[in-house]
Amino acid sequence: MVKTLKERGAVAEAQPEVRPDPTREPIVVVDGLHIIYRVYSGGGGKGSAATALMRIVKRESRPQTKEVHAVKGVSFIAYRGDAIGIVGTNGSGKSTLLKAIAGLLPPARGAVYTDGQPSLLGVNAALMKDLSGSRNITLGCLAMGLSPDETRASYDAIVKFADLKPGFIEYPMSTYSSGMGARLRFAIAAARTHDVLLIDEALATGDAKFKRRSKAKIDELREDAGAVFLVAHNLDVIEETCNRVIWLDDGRVKMDGDPEEVLGAYTEATGK
Ligand SMILES: Nc1ncnc2c1ncn2[C@@H]1O[C@H](COP(=O)(O)OP(=O)(O)OP(=O)(O)O)[C@@H](O)[C@H]1O
Numbered sequence: 563m564v565k566t567l568k569e570r571g572a573v574a575e576a577q578p579e580v581r582p583d584p585t586r587e588p589i590v591v592v593d594g595l596h597i598i599y600r601v602y603s604g605g606g607g608k609g610s611a612a613t614a615l616m617r618i619v620k621r622e623s624r625p626q627t628k629e630v631h632a633v634k635g636v637s638f639i640a641y642r643g644d645a646i647g648i649v650g651t652n653g654s655g656k657s658t659l660l661k662a663i664a665g666l667l668p669p670a671r672g673a674v675y676t677d678g679q680p681s682l683l684g685v686n687a688a689l690m691k692d693l694s695g696s697r698n699i700t701l702g703c704l705a706m707g708l709s710p711d712e713t714r715a716s717y718d719a720i721v722k723f724a725d726l727k728p729g730f731i732e733y734p735m736s737t738y739s740s741g742m743g744a745r746l747r748f749a750i751a752a753a754r755t756h757d758v759l760l761i762d763e764a765l766a767t768g769d770a771k772f773k774r775r776s777k778a779k780i781d782e783l784r785e786d787a788g789a790v791f792l793v794a795h796n797l798d799v800i801e802e803t804c805n806r807v808i809w810l811d812d813g814r815v816k817m818d819g820d821p822e823e824v825l826g827a828y829t830e831a832t833g834k
Pocket residue numbers: 599600601630631632650651652653654655656657658659
């Protein structure tokens with residue numbers, strides 16, 4: 563039987579139409595964005611340096627590349643003051659979308675326009691795990707563009723916000739639990755206002771008290787910042803923090819709108 567284009571997956575399911583709101587100020591415009599990862603695969607052998615060297619010696623051709631189409635024609639507009647939660651099952655493209663908004667991944671097609679500088683705060687944000695929390699605060703603040711005076715002035719507030727166990731601020735970050743690390747990273751990032759703040763799972767590891775304080779901080783950041791994006795598997799965090807939710811499904815926008823409505827449909831569809 564001949565399959566239709568849709569059955570063969572050649573035609574994407576329609577994504578919600580984007581209707582600009584002329585009364586609000588756009589901060590991030592994502593326009594028909596496609597992100598494709600190219601992964602080396604095949605050749606049989608392991609992808610080690612030795613295999614690559616053998617291939618050069620034997621003058622074999624390069625291994626085949628495989629494409630992973632992670633974001634498929636995503637479009638939306640984020641406005642000043644928006645806190646947008648991004649939900650979706652594993653591998654649906656949430657982290658990829660955040661990285662693309664941060665400018666870390668080149669679009670294969672489409673474009674991302676941002677008014678101001680996006681900052682990506684991920685659980686894996688690049689602090690130095692061998693340095694103490696204290697040194698990382700200085701490093702992180704300077705890396706975010708704060709002056710040495712501003713860094714010194716922000717130090718106490720960051721330590722207080724991170725609320726680590728006594729003494730831990732002088733220990734290397736490699737000794738921190740993932741929750742402690744996430745708290746410190748969030749506290750550092752929150753020390754500055756951001757035009758566009760992208761948060762990837764940073765709050766998932768915090769306890770209830772920290773989540774409450776981070777929600778208050780995100781509300782504050784939203785007032786000063788342009789827009790906040792939050793990826794989290796914990797839907798409570800999204801529901802409490804965001805005024806809008808985008809549901810990604812296999813790299814496409816399935817729904818974009820009111821948190822209650824989108825999270826309701828998402829929970830029903832996925833049983834999460
Ligand atoms: N560096 C990479 N190279 C190749 N493929 C990748 C890479 N990073 C992600 N992918 C693929 O892109 C797709 C989207 O991944 P992504 O990490 O954006 O999803 P996610 O929704 O954030 O998932 P999770 O909820 O598990 O964190 C997946 O198929 C994943 O395997």
